Amino acid sequence: MSDKVLTRRHGRVLSIVINRPQVRNAIDTETSEGIAAALMQLDGDSTLAAGVISGAGTGFCAGMDLKAFLAGERPAVEGRGFAGIVQSPPEKPLVAAIEGHALAGGFEIALCCDLLVASESAVFGLPEVRRGLMAGGGGLLRLPRRVPHNMAMEWILTGRHVGAAEAERWGLVNRLVPDGTALDEALRLAETIAENGPLALRGSKQVVEQSGDWSASEAFTRQQEIYEPVRSSADAQEGARAFKEKRSPRWTGQ
Template identity: 60%
Template sequence: MSEQPEVLVERDGAVLVVTVNRPQAKNAINKAAAEGIGAAMDQLDSDDSLFVGVVTGAGGTFSAGMDLKAFLAGEKPHVPGRGFAGLVERPPAKPLIAAVEGFALAGGFEIALACDLIVAGEGAFFGLPEVRRGLLAGGGGLLRLPRKAGLPKATEWALTGDRIPAQDAHAAGVVNRLVPTGEALPAALALARQIAGNGPLAVQGTKRILTEGSEWPAAEAFARQWEIYAPVRASEDAEEGARAFTEKREPVWRGR
């Protein structure tokens, strides 16, 4: 009987579903898993028929973070150009949703934070426990968590290493949608399909402005926004969107 791959990749229409498939290791990330996720992100970015990605974990758990046993054996769960887990340093240009059940801890939480949206089951919890091991969260958690939760909450959670119930993460704005336990993936897919129904160029441009805009100098913000907006406004999709609206029908997006 052949071994299951470390990462499962499936299509759901215009949505790419990426599942970390190491339940025996609590979906901890080793080199093979990082490479599998990175390859999936490359596929999402390069395939014009894919509009949105969903990342989840097998067996009722999202991810325990880096596989420490593999790390001690000399493995580095990084992908050149994309960083830890093939994702955290360079997420895809297209929207990415984390569907979290069980727990997302350490690097697992950093994977979720690298996604644009998080959907979590009510029984899920999150955390950056690295300080309890004499380490720090170097996979983007300390950079992204303050933006999503605010500096006071992020500081408390990162310095204590506490586990954060999904309800608290939702109240802080880290989790976008809180759903019954076991429903995170179906809810994430429903959200992904809703996003995928919109103009793909417009969605990608919107994500880019949301991601980069806070770093722009105020005096340059509208000029930089225009650089992204102008090609979208001049696209065939923009014309199709206006035409479909006037003709009272659903648009047919071509991504150009």
């Protein structure tokens, strides 16, 4: 994997770091490929249950690397889109640790995550309209699902920067923490998630992500298709035994 993206295991959690602090962790093609590879590692390793993505240095991500773009690069991965994530986020839970700026494509990466931990000085924004552009990396699709519609429209149509306290007030941020501690808190949150059954985590996320398109008449049938294999799994039996025996479960992902 490129040194533009670093990974490190923390038990059952994979930490993914965008490592280009000299350009505010802007995304070029190699970085996109590195993020995609890290997400494949997360989803493909049965001993990993959750991930955390962060930026090196003092910022999360400033979006697309414009110099690389002008040089002819397209910072996307086939089937996964910009930054190797926006079209195809991981199947397993992913937590964003936001320090500093998460702007444009950087904000769109954060919106791919299931939970956001932000430092008090973190800043979010989709400023594309100020440059006559649209936020084409999923921001227009995901932001209205994360905050009230009218606030999403204000942030999108003005292109203004949104502070972490405001983002928390409207429900975008799960944890607001002192500067310099977002990654530690995100890892703690991910480790708490990773204590749970891996099949149950993946299935639960799948239902939440997909059910928005389900009609009322088909919702429980569609949910059952995901639920039944989890209910019938060895992990479900292990969870029940561990509860009865008053011990921590030993998950196998089967």
